[in-house]
Amino acid sequence: MSALLAELAVPFTYDYMWKAMWVSALVGAVCAFLSCYLMLKGWSLMGDALGHSIVPGVAGAYIIGAPFAAGAFFAGILAALGMAFVKQHSRLREDATIGLVFTTLFALGLLMASLHPTSVSIQTIVLGNILAIADEDALQVVIIAAASFVVLAFIWKDLMVTFFDETYARGIGLKTRTLKLVFFTLLSACTVAALQTVGACLVIALVVTPGATAYLLTDRFNRLLVIAVAIGTVTSFVGAYLSFFLNGATGGIIVTLQTLIFLAAFYLAPKHGVLAARRKARVARDRALAESKSASVAEAA
Amino acid sequence: MMNRLDTVKRGEAVARPASIAVNDLTVTYPNGFTAVRDASFELGPGSICALVGVNGSGKSTVFKAIMGFVTPTAGQVRLCGLPVEKAISQNIVAYVPQSEDVDWNFPVLVEDVVMMGRYGHMNFLRIPSKKDRLKVDEALERVNMSAYRKRQIGELSGGQKKRVFLARALAQEGRIILLDEPFTGIDVTTETAIINLLRDLREAGHLMLVSTHNLGSVPDFCDQVVLLNRTVLAAGPTASTFTQENLERTFGGVLRNFELGGHALHEDDDARRINVITDDERPLVFYGVKSRKKKNAKKQDAKKKTAKNQDADQ
Ligand SMILES: Nc1ncnc2c1ncn2[C@@H]1O[C@H](COP(=O)(O)OP(=O)(O)OP(=O)(O)O)[C@@H](O)[C@H]1O
């Protein structure tokens, strides 16, 4: 028994594991915060798009030895502007625009990485590698995530009004355009951070699943945020911890944990869950049945 | 005098009485269509003004221009003497659009939506005070929606949704209130309640601009009217402006005009006639035999009459 406990405590004896767990938790938290807005607006794929689009930026930064965050950020902004531009100047639907822009940039990133295999590891970018993250990269991630969290703490209500009812938001003097710009900036920043923990391919899960899960559990936005952030933080922390035993693939474990929680909510949620819906239907049917029975009894009497 | 100047400086809006001044407003949409041309009117505090015109006459466009949602190609709008943007940032004006373009699945409750009306009064962290909560309760009470306050916003009927957005505008406490067709899809009880509410606000010095197709109720609660057909055809006090002649000009051939009189209406030889003018809604006219009787009796009479008419038709 105590041998097992000792075994389980092993990750906590390594500094790099502490670092990985805390950095993952922070990134998970802030991505979950953003996920609440993203999934409500039906922009979930935007997260995926950004995650892939920043790959050339990261690759470029490693090639020339610049901070990865700067390169990623630059590529992210470029992608967002590119999408806005194509959307405004063509009749293409949003999904086509996003697909077009992000695959192009992702392809460019892969090309750059394959041309410079020594300075860039494709695997690290695509799958993430938080257990082996360099100290200066970890610092960048922490700064990005913490700063985003602080900004969100100040503007979350204004963002909520803007996303719920933009006309009204403008009517009470909110600067909706600026707010949306800030939101997308934060989203790109956090995608960059998440790239380090779960990799480009799984970024989308971090910015969708926690919000989607919380959405099944509540009808109030403030609770949605709390639930989503709690899910994001805990799964990321535990995911990093478990990856010590499972030997790598932190992103895969984090996302699997989030999906398990989502499935539980999907079935068991008190109001919007599958089982709750069945139960309500059954109750309604039983009541109708009982009523018709009592009516026929009354008729007979 | 000095004192007043001080208040003006601190909160410019506080000292200013409500007013709307629209000067030579022209609005051209991006597709090149000019919805409103050279429209001008002026309204002062303590007034309810009806904005009347056919579909597409530019009523909603005028509202959008007043809110600064469309930029005028010419002319200008001033609210309480201030440019639109400034007036909005000072929380002077509340607007309820014709139809709400919101995400009905958004996780907000009715009371959360009404609380949004208070954001302009809160500090930058938007933490509601006791007063804010009180105002939300009051606004919900006034539109008779208190019982639904814990419902998710999508779980309401169309009319109930409308009432919630009206409550939000009320909670905002703007001295200028713009209502774009607030009565469509609203039952009579609520309509009366809302009209009474508007009257109270008028007493308190608010200025309300209300677009409507309910011509019948205009003289009832509006002291001013603006008649619109892609420009202002007439504007002024209801008594002198809301005339049959002006209405016919505003509505052209679209207006339904029922003239009832003589033997079509009653059996004796009374020369007086009833003239029913209506815009989009078809009036339900009962003409009972004895109008002093109870409502029920009157309805039955009306039914009889209809039945008789049908007999005659066959
Ligand atoms: N976004 C737009 N782009 C181009 N034209 C528009 C736009 N919105 C409205 N219009 C046109 O401007 C005119 C005025 O529209 P508006 O919505 O102001 O009418 P309205 O008086 O509010 O009508 P209703 O009684 O149906 O509400 C209409 O002819 C309409 O087709």
Ligand SMILES: [Mg+2]
């Ligand atoms: Mg309209």
